[in-house]
Amino acid sequence: MPAPTPPLTxxxxxxxxxxxxxxxxxxxxxxxxxxxxxxxxxDSLHKAYGQGIFPWYSKEQPILWWxxxxxxxxxxxxxxxxxxxxxxxxxxxxxxxxxxxxxxAFEQVIQACASSPRNGQAGTWILPDxxxxxxxxxxxxxxxxxxxxxxxxxxxGLYCVAMGQFVFGESMFSHASDxxxxxxxxxxxxxxxxxxxxxxxxxxxxxxxxxxxxxxSRELFLxxxxxxxxxxxxxxxFEPRDWHQVVPETGARR
Numbered sequence: 086m087p088a089p090t091p092p093l094t095x096x097x098x099x100x101x102x103x104x105x106x107x108x109x110x111x112x113x114x115x116x117x118x119x120x121x122x123x124x125x126x127x128d129s130l131h132k133a134y135g136q137g138i139f140p141w142y143s144k145e146q147p148i149l150w151w152x153x154x155x156x157x158x159x160x161x162x163x164x165x166x167x168x169x170x171x172x173x174x175x176x177x178x179x180x181x182x183x184x185x186x187x188x189x190a191f192e193q194v195i196q197a198c199a200s201s202p203r204n205g206q207a208g209t210w211i212l213p214d215x216x217x218x219x220x221x222x223x224x225x226x227x228x229x230x231x232x233x234x235x236x237x238x239x240x241x242g243l244y245c246v247a248m249g250q251f252v253f254g255e256s257m258f259s260h261a262s263d264x265x266x267x268x269x270x271x272x273x274x275x276x277x278x279x280x281x282x283x284x285x286x287x288x289x290x291x292x293x294x295x296x297x298x299x300x301x302s303r304e305l306f307l308x309x310x311x312x313x314x315x316x317x318x319x320x321x322x323f324e325p326r327d328w329h330q331v332v333p334e335t336g337a338r339r
Contacts, residue, residue, distance in 0.1 A: 117153030154303030251313025
């Protein structure tokens, strides 16, 4: 018989998180669940991500905190650029109407992500309280948006949390074909340019695996996090040269 699920830790506001090795295991009803309750203030979110923990919950649920093992992570050196998408990137970089921006429309990006449920989900986990919390985290300098603009309009993008030189991916949206993938490719180029080795993808999906992400143990993930957050953060500004890190035949042009 499987081992009984341990009691769930309920957090008071400001209370420290329990050790991540207390997260429910793969045999439980909710693998990776660590704690519930607490608050989504900047300090709590900063502490959570620094320990490899993230919030994820639905409407009418309490705040739920997770630290799954294994963890889906993209090593940016292993980013897989499929031939057809490579051609798309080359074409877009030769089109004056396409532009990558960072942190120009963070709230617009997270609102768009909230309006674009993941495949197989009827609703969104990006609730109003989450939007408020991550906008505050953005103002504090720890959350960023990568945006694909086409002819002056926001066509797609993603938002992420970043501490030092470690990036924690959160969500993406697209209002035009491949616009979110273009933003992700831009983020990979930015990370490579600045020596940022990994992007946390949290959970395994077929799409992420097709792009080169893979599962690693929680222990190895936390080692990467510890090393990354100890390094100085780069200025979050996308330069045309960053494209050269992904598609060498582009990026030299300004």
